[in-house]
Amino acid sequence: MIRTRLEPVDLVRARFRQPGPFASVYLDTSRNVAHPEREIALRRRRLRESLSRQGSDRALLNVLEEVVGADTDVPGVHGQAVFATHGTVVLDGELPRPPEHDSARYSTLPHAIPLVTQRLPEIPYMAVVVHYGGLPTAETHGWVTLEAETGIWPASTVTPGERLHRRVAVATWHRTSLRLGHRLDEWARRAHADAVVVGGDEWACNVLIRRLPHTLRDKVVRVGGQTPTDTGRALLEQQLDGVFRGRMAAHDRELVNIFIGRRALAGPMTEALAATVAALQRGQVAAVLLNRPPGSSLQLWAGSQPTRLALTEAELMSFGVRAPREERADEALVRPLAGTGAELVVVPESELRLYDGVGALLRYTDPGTPS
Template sequence: MRLSFLEPLYAEPGPYASVYLDTSRDVEHPERAIALRWGRLRESLSRQGADRALTNALEEAVGSDAEIPGVHGQAVFAAHGTLVLDGELPEPPEHDSARYSTLPDAVPLVTQHVPEIPYMAVVVHYGGLPTAETHGWVTLEAETGTWPTSTVTPGERLRRRVAVATWHRSCVRLGHRLDEQARRARADAVVVGGDEWACNVLVRRLPHTLRDKIVRVGGPTPTHTGRALLEPQLDGVFRGRMAALDRELVDVFIGRRALDGPVAEGLAATVAALQRGQVAALLVNRLPGSSPQLWVGSQPTQLALTEAELASFGVRAPREERADEALVRALVGTRAELVVVAESELRLHEGVGALLRYADPRVPS
C-alpha cells in the first residue's frame, strides 16, 4: 500500500492539529449534529494550545463533505493556520477526536485505507419485457476504485445504454473498453452484478484477461446512491483479503528471509533500516500503537529507539513520539510501502519487518 496520499500532510512542519469526526448524513438535522461535534473538538484543541487561526482553518473544512450521503467520517489536518489535508473516511471514527501535537495523528486515516484493493465494479440492468430478450434496453455502468476508501470517493463512471437486439454484438466492443479501464486501474478483481441474462452475455464476451478476474455477486444493484457501485457487495468480496501487490511483497519477504536475503525483522533492525532510507516496504502484523515510543528529530529518517542513539547522529533536541506515528512519517518521507499482514499468514518478530532496497555489504570473516 502506497502512502502517497499523505505527502501533502508532511510537506508542512508541525505542530499539527488532527481532527477525526463523524460527518454521517443518515441522521435528522446532520449539519446541527456535526456543528455540535466540532464545537467540542474545537474547545479541546484550544485547551491543548492550538490558536484561533488553526481552528478557523479546520472549521472551514469540517462538514464540507455534504455531497456524500449515508454513514461516513472525515479526517482533517492543519498546521500554522493552513489546512494541509482533508480526507474522507468510509466509516465514522469510533470516537470523535482532536489532537494538537508535533506529529500528525495520521494512523487512523491509514488504517481506514487498508487493504487498498484496486477493482472495477460493473452493474448491468435489462429493461425489457420479462418474457423477451429482443426488446427494450440494457444499461451498463462501470466504475473503478480502491476498496474501501472508494465507497465514499467513487471514481469516474462509464455509462452505456444498448438496445437488447444488439446486446450480443455490443458486448464485444464494451468488453475491450472495460478491459482497458481495468488495466489502467490495475484492478485485482472485476465485480459484476445485475440482471443474470445480460450479465451472462457480457461475461462470455469479455477478453480472457478480464474474465479471469470476474466475481459475480447478487443482491440489489442500485446505481444512483451517490456512493460506490455495488458498495454492499464489495465488503463481502474484499473483507479479509489482501491487495495482489501486497501479497507479492509478502511472498518476496518470505523467500528472502528463507535465503537470508535483504530483509529486516524486529523493531530495532527495521528502525535502523529506515534511518538509512533502506526500506522498500514495511510489513506489520499491526501498527505498534502508542507503545513503545521512538525518539525522533525534524526529518523523517531521524528516528531511533533511544535518545542517546539519535543524539549520536547529531540530531538536536530529539523528542519522544508514538512509534506508529514516527514509522508512518518515515515511510512517507522515504516513499516506502506499507503492508499489513495477518499473523496467521506471516508471523513477524515484534510484529514488524521490512523488505530492503539493497543489502548491507557483508563483512569478510
C-alpha cells in the same frame, strides 16, 4: 487548503514536510442519521474543546471550524480527516469508513497512522451493473442498460470516478456485448483492475460475461443484492465491501510473498521494531510491513530529519541530534516512510505473523544491518 481523496504514504510525503505542531482531527461525518448537521456540530464542538485543552491556538481552531463537517456534498456513511498547522489547513479529505471514534491530537508530528492504515489495501477494481428492462418471458424485446466504473477500494466508495453508460436493444445484446467486452477489457487494463465485480440481471450478466476476453473473465466476481446506479456513491458499494474486506491488493500480496521468500533464504529483509528502526535510520527500507500499528503507549525518539529515529534519547544524540523529541511510535514511524519513499503494507497476522508486529523489505543490506 487541499480537499482530496486521501491516498496513503504519498499523501503524507507531499503534505507533511513542513514543521509542526499539527492538529490532526478524525470524525464521523455520516449523513444517514435523522439530524446529521446537529450530530456533526456536537462532534465538532467536542473536538475543538479537546484541541484547546491540548494547547492549540485560536487561529488554528478557527480555521478548523470552517472545514470540519463541511463535506456536505458527500452522502451516506463516511468520515473526515483534517490536518492543519500554523493557521492553515494542509489536508481535508473523506474517509470511506467512519473512524472507530472521533479524535483530535495536537502534536509535533501529524497523527497520520489511522489515515494511512484505513487507506490500505487500495485495491483497483472495475464494477459493472447490467439491468434487463424487457418482459419477464421475452428476451428479444426491451432494453439492456450497462453501467461501469473503475475505482480504488475503499477510496472510490466515497468519491466514485468516471462512469460508462450504455443502453442496448435486447435484440442486439448478444452481438453488442462482445464489443462492449473488449471496451471493458481495455478500460480494466488501464486501471490495473485486480477484480471485475458484476451485478444485476442474471440473464444479461451471463451473456456479457461469456463474451468477455479470457483475461478479464478470470477476474470476474458475481454479486447479488440491490444494484442501484444513481445514488451518487460507487456502483455496487455494499457488495464491494463484502468482496474486498480482508483481501490484499495484488501489489501488496506480491510484497508479502517477497518478504516470506527472503525470510526463508536470509535475504534482504528485517523483522522486529528495533531492527526496522535501525534500517529506517540507514534509509534501507523499501517497504514496511505491519500487522497492526504500534500501541499508543510505545514511544520512539525523533529528530528534525526523517531518518533521525531511535529507540532511546542517548542513541539519537549519538547521531548528533541536539534536541531529540519523544514521540508516539505510530506517529514517528510514518515520517521516515514519507521522507525516504518507502511503502507501507498492512498484512493480517493470519497471512504473516511478524515479530513485534513489524518487518521491512530492504533495498540493500550491509554488515551492520541487524536481522
